[in-house]
């Protein structure tokens with residue numbers, strides 16, 4: 001390949017103005033224009049050994065789709081991208097690229113990796129907006145009438161289902177909620193991931209011939225073992241890690257104390273931000289404290305701002321360096337005016353005498369020796385208690401696996417964390433015929449990890465069913 | 469899509485819907501509930517399963533109009549469809565032979581206690597039922613609950629029918645004079661609380677079906693937190709049945725009122741819509 005001049009000017013992403021966007025639910029990042037996309041694509045060196053690919057959990061052929069984009073062959077760019085990634089419009093928006101593909105781009109060493117995620121988004125959005133792109137048809141050769149049940153229609157389930165459908169299997173997806181998409185619908189807010197994009201991806205999976213059964217809580221409406229009795233030959237479990245964690249401090253059950261799951265579900269899934277046009281309410285007063293420092297905490301704080309809160313605090317017990325949220329989201333939150341109370345930990349929530357939260361009493365913290373996670377352990381500084389007046393508290397500590405499926409499926413081995421024990425390479429569980437992937441197998445992780453697990457399981461299910 | 473096969477008005481504000489939902493019917497047990505949701509703008513609301521027919525593939529719910537969502541569901545007629553109908557959720561009521569069981573129910577909950585009385589009877593218990601209403605015009609299903617009860621006591625607050633007074637009075641008498649193995653109390657929160665206070669001194673285990681605000685009904689959101697025996701529980705997966713003597717009633721009552729202002733706003737808006745346009749739903 002001809003030597004190419006290094007261009008280290010990453011094309012920046014146009015965004016809504018921070019002041020304005022902090023009050024609306026419209027998408028924050030506006031996406032590249034064609035000229036911007038081509039300029040950014042042009043920075044790619046088309047490496048012969050593209051290290052970027054190794055950083056992608058589903059091995060998207062990055063140089064190939066970028067090359068097509070640069071040559072303005074959009075249908076080819078879409079094909080190259082979708083060959084490995086069935087939800088590119090989602091991943092382009094929410095993948096932590098700085099820790100994945102972009103981290104391993106050769107230009108990362110120069111501080112300016114190719115903006116792979118933004119290009120991916122550009123190609124995927126072009127595809128969604130373009131009518132007449134050849135719809136991938138459901139494979140016609142049915143593999144021996146074998147049927148697979150997929151439990152949970154989040155990213156892991158959608159990927160596994162679409163891969164198996166493309167191989168020609170009959171796939172039925174069972175979803176507990178009234179709509180498919182998992183965290184993409186109920187957790188990640190509209191301003192970061194518009195719901196019509198998620199729905200378009202769900203519709204694409206359905207167009208492959210996957211049957212979607214909503215309102216079906218496996219473990220309640222139907223047991224896993226009953227799925228086999230109904231004639232399914234294999235079951236893929238992808239119910240996510242849906243159960244909220246709480247702080248276990250006094251005052252946690254006061255009114256206006258939410259788990260992030262409840263708060264985000266009310267806002268995103270039930271569209272409480274459009275109350276009273278929509279029937280589901282949510283309460284956000286003048287001051288809001290969000291406990292936690294991950295993506296979920298950033299999303300909650302930014303939703304609270306958009307619902308009209310004047311002051312929103314992120315209360316996090318370690319320092320800025322340990323904040324687990326994506327850098328981009330942390331920056332967005334700061335720009336919009338979220339206030340970070342670092343090295344701060346809640347002791348208890350105080351009551352207004354009417355059953356509502358009035359304030360949170362916090363300790364100041366300091367960092368000690370590294371703990372088993374490798375991060376420095378936060379330690380309470382005794383005698384440093386202080387109060388922050390609040391009207392709403394949102395607990396964004398993460399989630400743990402919901403026991404509904406494990407407790408109703410005999411013989412499924414669990415890990416100490418309550419996740420379903422699986423073989424990472426294949427997704428096989430301790431029970432023959434049952435696979436598992438996504439947050440239920442790994443604990444809370446990322447969209448693309450969940451998709452990767454769905455894909456590996458689909459491959460292994462195919463292998464298994466062919467041998468059977 | 470779940471088709472409504474029958475609609476019946478048990479009182480002017482308490483309605484019955486029989487809905488085609490074969491998967492739910494196949495698994496339904498006494499004490500479990502379903503979540504209904506209709507329309508893009510609708511809320512998810514929990515209702516107890518009042519009856520089911522596995523052969524026919526139907527599930528029956530009975531509900532009282534109290535606000536926006538229940539008023540919307542009150543507009544449904546036979547032949548209409550409900551978008552979403554999820555269940556059966558929650559743990560079934562513990563059914564065993566306890567000897568003599570007292571089933572106490574108030575208002576709309578008469579319907580929800582029927583399957584429990586039926587199951588208790590089938591398990592060999594002597595079933596004594598107490599049903600309480602505000603006034604005579606609101607009495608329904610006396611015959612239906614009577615069918616599964618060895619004794620049936622009706623009370624009205626104003627004395628217009630049956631005994632005058634609250635359900636706790638006959639309950640106290642029964643606890644004093646009979647050997648009662650278990651009390652089941654279902655109805656408005658305040659009625660369950662007072663039933664719990666009534667039976668506590670007698671040390672008779674009392675089960676209540678709690679009705680906190682819910683969203684998903686599957687253990688995902690934590691909206692339905694209740695405190696029982698000093699521990700936080702999720703009513704939708706750990707319950708809805710709990711030991712009445714361990715429930716923190718004041719917390720439950722407070723949490724049920726969390727959205728009072730919003731509920732009023734929503735209700736007024738809908739009512740206004742209706743009277744203005746002349747055609748609801």
Ligand SMILES: Cc1cc2nc3c(=O)[nH]c(=O)nc-3n(C[C@H](O)[C@H](O)[C@H](O)COP(=O)(O)OP(=O)(O)OC[C@H]3O[C@@H](n4cnc5c(N)ncnc54)[C@H](O)[C@@H]3O)c2cc1C
Pocket residue numbers: 094095096151152153154155156157174175176177180181182183184187188189216217218219238239240241242264295296299326402404405437438439440444445446447448450
């Ligand atoms: C607020 C928030 C923000 C996030 N931001 C990011 C981000 O920016 N980037 C990123 O990569 N990751 C992010 N994540 C993490 C990411 O969303 C998850 O790792 C991913 O969605 C996991 O996918 P999954 O398919 O395993 O499960 P989920 O997405 O949780 O989907 C599981 C589905 O199964 C259904 N289900 C559950 N139980 C049952 C049952 N018994 N029967 C039938 N169906 C059932 C659920 O209703 C759900 O639809 C975020 C998570 C949250 C909560």
Ligand SMILES: Cc1cc2nc3c(=O)[nH]c(=O)nc-3n(C[C@H](O)[C@H](O)[C@H](O)COP(=O)(O)OP(=O)(O)OC[C@H]3O[C@@H](n4cnc5c(N)ncnc54)[C@H](O)[C@@H]3O)c2cc1C
Pocket residue numbers: 501511512513514515516517530531532533534535536537538539576580678679680681682683708724725728731732735
């Ligand atoms: C497990 C369970 C079983 C129930 N069974 C029945 C039943 O068989 N028949 C019946 O008439 N009612 C039942 N309820 C109560 C019923 O769900 C509420 O009356 C209904 O949701 C009120 O909605 P609304 O919009 O009409 O009224 P709103 O004006 O919104 O609320 C009126 C009151 O209902 C309660 N409520 C509001 N939203 C919810 C919600 N999403 N979940 C639970 N409670 C809420 C609140 O305490 C509120 O103050 C049950 C509740 C639970 C939790």
Ligand code: SF4
Pocket residue numbers: 055056057058059060062085091092095097100101102116117120448
């Ligand atoms: S799927 Fe995610 S990790 Fe893979 S190339 Fe796309 S943005 Fe990067």
Ligand code: SF4
Pocket residue numbers: 043044045046047050051052053062063104105106107114116
């Ligand atoms: S490593 Fe970077 S420059 Fe090289 S092919 Fe991948 S994206 Fe292009």
Ligand code: FES
Pocket residue numbers: 681682683684685686687688689690691692693702703704705
């Ligand atoms: S209703 Fe959401 S956890 Fe019970």
